[in-house]
Amino acid sequence: MNVAYKEFKSFVFKPMYARSLFFVCVLLNSVVACAQSFETKVDDLILTAFSNKSGPGAVFMVAQNGKTVYQKAVGKANLELDVNLTSENVFQLGSMTKQFTAISILILEEQGKLKVTDLVSKYIPDYPSGDKITIHHLLTHTSGIRDFTKMKSLASIAQKDMTPKMMVDFFKNEPSDFPPGEKFDYNNSGYVILGYIIELVSGETYEQFVKNYIFEKAGMAHSYYASDRNVINKRAYGYHKKESGYVNKTIISFTVPFSSGSLMSTVGDMLKWQNALNQNILLNAKETQKAFSKYKLNNGEEFTYGYGWHVKQINGIATREHGGSVFGFKTMGVYIPAKDIYVIGLSNCDCNSPTQITGEIAALALEMLKNK
Template sequence: MTRVKLIHTLLLLSLIICTSLNIASAQSLESRMDSLILTLFNDKDGPGAVFMVAQNGKPIYQKAFGKANLESDVNLTPENVFQLGSMTKQFTAVAILMLEEQGKLSVKDPVSKYIADYPSGNKITIHHLLTHTSGIKDFTSMKSLSTIAQKDMSPEMMVNFFKSEPADFAPGERFAYNNSGYVLLGYIIELVSGETYKDFIGKHIFDKVGMSQSYYCSDRQIIKKRAYGYHKKEYGYVNKTMISFSVPFSSGSLMSTTGDMLKWQNALNQHLLLNAATTQKAFTKYKLNTGEEFAYGYGWHIREIKGMPAREHGGSIFGFKTMGVYIPGEDIYVIGMSNCDCNSPTKITEDLTALALDELRKQK
């Protein structure tokens, strides 16, 4: 064998070995991710979940477990549409920042600028609403919530429902997760833009990003590939409790797919909706009146996984639980969506993120 042929042969063998190792590594990662998910979502005849792990804007793992509809015995697929719950808050926060970029409002504005009769509205700013530091009463903790849960409520009616409740603390004094604040933000979006929240999100975010399988929630609209939501009782699964989506409104009434949520994350990275400086406002940790920093930006928790900065948020609404995690330093996005509120995808989503980070470090 000539020297040239020998070199070519060795290079070919090296390529084959490297390719085989990469395939084995990918299969190993896939099987480990499967095993992790199956520790909780292992009932193939019950409702389940969809998970996706993406790197550099593209999925490297995407699978569905369980049923999308128990009555029709339809399996879940990665294309199914789930209710997002509080992951809706990301869209509400970005919509506010879009309006700020357009010069139509400022996060420093007091609520009273838009709702003149709001109690202490001159002391509560849009920033307080975005960061859950307003101190206003969270309507989900009110005993009277059941009286409106299935009623069609206008945004103004929703605000009137909780606005006279005593404040829990002075604005900026504490961080306390608050759905009422995000309902107020949705109402402000409508007042400032002249569009309904549903139309604003649909036209200026979903359509612009190409999120064709994302919607404002509806139990009446025909939504292709809808995942149906369930509760679990002692005697088995039941269909989710019906609510009017005008109640959670801009704090929790959007629905989407894992694929569309990746488009959303990519759009944020590519600054399709906001410029870089404004985008950063959403992912900044802010401070209380005391100067103490808290781990929440505008619509995202700001945390760490495996020592890496992470942006994350979950959601919970009757019949559904969701969780999304993004690692900006490695462009890793992981999302989990469950169609039974009996099983939360939160820990598994975070564990999948840690697993993806470990694998990435091995490759470096």
């Protein structure tokens, strides 16, 4: 073994240095070929799915050990102005918002202001079956509460400014779908209630709480509670696709999805979010782990959802995943703890879901790291 190789090997395996996907390729004596292979393969995946460069598109990012190793923007941020998307564009996150809501609840638990075992009735005394539904049930989508997005009357409030209490009152008297803890059934209503509880317990609005305890602490300077009225620098505009072509997204009041789907961010800020979780900047390790644990139904059956994340696998390796969908936007993020790999895709047309491609990119990153 020559001296140069010894020095390089020593550098690579020192834990203080971030080791990207490409370091692995160097060890395989094919750094150029391997780097090109990864980038080219990811490019091919993205450009095949988002082939219309004159339409709305998406931004993708791959990070390892907290550092960006790949990013790509394709398509337009604004069709009317013919502005290209970049990695700095701000997208609506849709249900990826639930991650922030869940962590906000755990922050309040760490502060000693609530417990996930608390009953809903402790905070909303008149909530039907509130003496049987816990905060844990809301976090894990096991409450049995009717999902307001499935209610036919939703159109009647979609463009109204609603307070959190008004939103809870909108669906609280709907019949339950099942007893609490009996099954997992993805539910937006539960996360609206969680946002309301955050406000009741903290004395701050949900928007203020997330900004103060998450965005600012994590350094997420380009993340917001969504608004169609505020001027948001580098906003990506959302679109639908019709037979006649693309149209601007349907306007809704973001007070309706509220804490279940009303945040905005960039791929760079979402990496800061992931890093803040890993580094226990927002919560201690024990409390944070509650978000990524698997839980059981009343019958003892385990299901694959923690608090705000699906807990799944890619090729037998554990992942933490969540996507989002809101008028004009679709999003997906996958984190692989064992390899500290984070992959995220944000699209500004609800006609183009990044879910499958994000998963394929994550699998490809794992393949590149198989000899690590």
